[in-house]
Amino acid sequence: MTRRKRVVSVVGATGLVGSEIVRQLLRQHFPLASLLLFASPNSQIQKVPLAGKWVEVKPFKLDLLRRSEICFLAAGGAFSRRYARRIASLGNVVIDNSSAFRMHHDVPLVVPEVNPQDLSWHRGLIANPNCSTIQMVVALAPLHRKWHLRRIVVATYQAVSGAGTRAVAELTIQTSAILEGNEVRSRVFPHQIGFNVIPHIDDFDSSGWTREESKMLNETRKILDDNEIEVIATTARVPVFRGHSEAIYAEFEKEITPDEARCELRSAPGVIVMDDFRRNVYPTPVLCSGKEGTYVGRIRAVPGSKCGICMWVVSDNILKGAALNAVQIAQHLIRSHA
Amino acid sequence: MTRRKRVVSVVGATGLVGSEIVRQLLRQHFPLASLLLFASPNSQIQKVPLAGKWVEVKPFKLDLLRRSEICFLAAGGAFSRRYARRIASLGNVVIDNSSAFRMHHDVPLVVPEVNPQDLSWHRGLIANPNCSTIQMVVALAPLHRKWHLRRIVVATYQAVSGAGTRAVAELTIQTSAILEGNEVRSRVFPHQIGFNVIPHIDDFDSSGWTREESKMLNETRKILDDNEIEVIATTARVPVFRGHSEAIYAEFEKEITPDEARCELRSAPGVIVMDDFRRNVYPTPVLCSGKEGTYVGRIRAVPGSKCGICMWVVSDNILKGAALNAVQIAQHLIRSHA
Numbered sequence: 001m002t003r004r005k006r007v008v009s010v011v012g013a014t015g016l017v018g019s020e021i022v023r024q025l026l027r028q029h030f031p032l033a034s035l036l037l038f039a040s041p042n043s044q045i046q047k048v049p050l051a052g053k054w055v056e057v058k059p060f061k062l063d064l065l066r067r068s069e070i071c072f073l074a075a076g077g078a079f080s081r082r083y084a085r086r087i088a089s090l091g092n093v094v095i096d097n098s099s100a101f102r103m104h105h106d107v108p109l110v111v112p113e114v115n116p117q118d119l120s121w122h123r124g125l126i127a128n129p130n131c132s133t134i135q136m137v138v139a140l141a142p143l144h145r146k147w148h149l150r151r152i153v154v155a156t157y158q159a160v161s162g163a164g165t166r167a168v169a170e171l172t173i174q175t176s177a178i179l180e181g182n183e184v185r186s187r188v189f190p191h192q193i194g195f196n197v198i199p200h201i202d203d204f205d206s207s208g209w210t211r212e213e214s215k216m217l218n219e220t221r222k223i224l225d226d227n228e229i230e231v232i233a234t235t236a237r238v239p240v241f242r243g244h245s246e247a248i249y250a251e252f253e254k255e256i257t258p259d260e261a262r263c264e265l266r267s268a269p270g271v272i273v274m275d276d277f278r279r280n281v282y283p284t285p286v287l288c289s290g291k292e293g294t295y296v297g298r299i300r301a302v303p304g305s306k307c308g309i310c311m312w313v314v315s316d317n318i319l320k321g322a323a324l325n326a327v328q329i330a331q332h333l334i335r336s337h338a
Numbered sequence: 339m340t341r342r343k344r345v346v347s348v349v350g351a352t353g354l355v356g357s358e359i360v361r362q363l364l365r366q367h368f369p370l371a372s373l374l375l376f377a378s379p380n381s382q383i384q385k386v387p388l389a390g391k392w393v394e395v396k397p398f399k400l401d402l403l404r405r406s407e408i409c410f411l412a413a414g415g416a417f418s419r420r421y422a423r424r425i426a427s428l429g430n431v432v433i434d435n436s437s438a439f440r441m442h443h444d445v446p447l448v449v450p451e452v453n454p455q456d457l458s459w460h461r462g463l464i465a466n467p468n469c470s471t472i473q474m475v476v477a478l479a480p481l482h483r484k485w486h487l488r489r490i491v492v493a494t495y496q497a498v499s500g501a502g503t504r505a506v507a508e509l510t511i512q513t514s515a516i517l518e519g520n521e522v523r524s525r526v527f528p529h530q531i532g533f534n535v536i537p538h539i540d541d542f543d544s545s546g547w548t549r550e551e552s553k554m555l556n557e558t559r560k561i562l563d564d565n566e567i568e569v570i571a572t573t574a575r576v577p578v579f580r581g582h583s584e585a586i587y588a589e590f591e592k593e594i595t596p597d598e599a600r601c602e603l604r605s606a607p608g609v610i611v612m613d614d615f616r617r618n619v620y621p622t623p624v625l626c627s628g629k630e631g632t633y634v635g636r637i638r639a640v641p642g643s644k645c646g647i648c649m650w651v652v653s654d655n656i657l658k659g660a661a662l663n664a665v666q667i668a669q670h671l672i673r674s675h676a
Contacts, residue, residue: 155493155585157535157574171533172517179514196624197495197576197583199636199650204615208596208638217641230642234585234650236495238535239577245535247493247572247585258546277542286534298537300546303555304568312537312572 005033009068012075013037020323021072088124095126095326102127109222112328113269114141131321133219138294139313142268147252151230157238157245162317198237243285244317255306258299283314343371347406350413351375351395358661359410426462433464433664440465447560450666451607452479469659471557476632477651480606485590489568495576495583500655537574581623582655593644596637621652
């Protein structure tokens, strides 16, 4: 592909991630010839405001994707499983935000700061990784290159927006109800999320791990192209609107100090070191919400483990964790690949 | 001591922990000859409702403690450092909820289910451990005895009530303000806590660890009487009123399976196994708030580590994490020691 303008489509354009993809395409000055927006196949025609104009969001029909060159899918796993390859076969490069194809051997799973080289072997379908995985690998890949990761123990503090607009509404409604002394009903989450923590994201497998936790293991291995890295994850939902936080303990093959890690991370793409504990400076979801970077703080040595360090990593799960990473994949494609 | 009734005093009786100690003394049917309640030295006389009567809370004066036999201190570290030993020298057994004496060699640090034997060597002063440490050792000590703990990597999700009544008010006020679109001010916490996560509890030391994190290492070693156990902790505050959660990865000397761990924990004192992921059963702060037990769920094997398991541990930080544990210490004393 060259720098000429492209016809771009977004399916799921009224959702939390889809609408953010549209915003990011404009914000990042993506060279758009035209932008086709679609909602689910059974939806009504809607109009959404876009750069001062009202733009139509049509119900999805495969045939309407013939004109499109790059297609972003943000309509869920079932939709992607059904349509992603068919959209690709119409001549689109499909960038899929769902988990449907992430572990397929013929589908690159890409974080542009980490493994842009994997874009070279795509066959029309590229997977956008899981939000929790993206920010973790952005923060750890620069250290992995130099010190070689062996093991990660991570606990996540994930925002409700990762579960979509209905989840955001549920946190708001429950929180108001609790403050007013009213009863709480849970429809989106399996338990009350208002003023609570739920250690359960996505489904459980038969051994009691959640798919969200397994994703952090499997996707990290695929992105870093290293099947020996251990990732022991506990993923939990917290009553936060936007911004995932991660408490990470990382163990490397070689000895590492916090100063060395900080120095390496300061020049790492996409990483912002926010680490001055003496002045209470470290990232929090509220500080990092709406920001593009992956923020790293609380980098500290582990007594008794010269090869281990701890850190606290926060990023906006809808931006770098989803929409921004997808748009960055497309930017890389048009910059460097045919 | 025998089973005769005691004169008991509580200093800090109007605080979150102090008032809960009073409630627990009544609820656990502690044999009270009389109950003397004190607030800070400069306070006014207040009256609080107690078992249907109004009871006076007096400003603290050392001299008024002469009649008391067992004294609970819940008035902060500075107060304890100044008065704990002097109250003990008046003939009281002092049970101190602050961190002031926890690591002193002549002061037992006791979780009655775990190390009741340490009550035998007290010299008038007994320390109540940190909330996060208590629930972690209640859940891990039974496994430690059989499989021998080597290392714990833990991330906490701590409720605001651990920081006192003003912190509870701050979460309520900030949450309302945010829902109404108003500005947020932080007075108790270093950053906004409403819909946020703050990876910072207690002060930082010079190496970037918080004292809360160091407590989890040092207190665990003292309670389990094993200075080789490694505890790598990240402690974070979440917008939850009551109930601390902990994502724990524990590594043992011997091979352990989730079934073996569950079986051992089912008969462990103070532990309630709440672990049936197929039916979305696992502990959350809302479920465990107001309950006496330490709840353990999401017990799972770690691929690639036969000696490691993960678990999710939740307990009410004001009950087992503070007031209840303190009252249980007193109950043990009058049951078993002279």
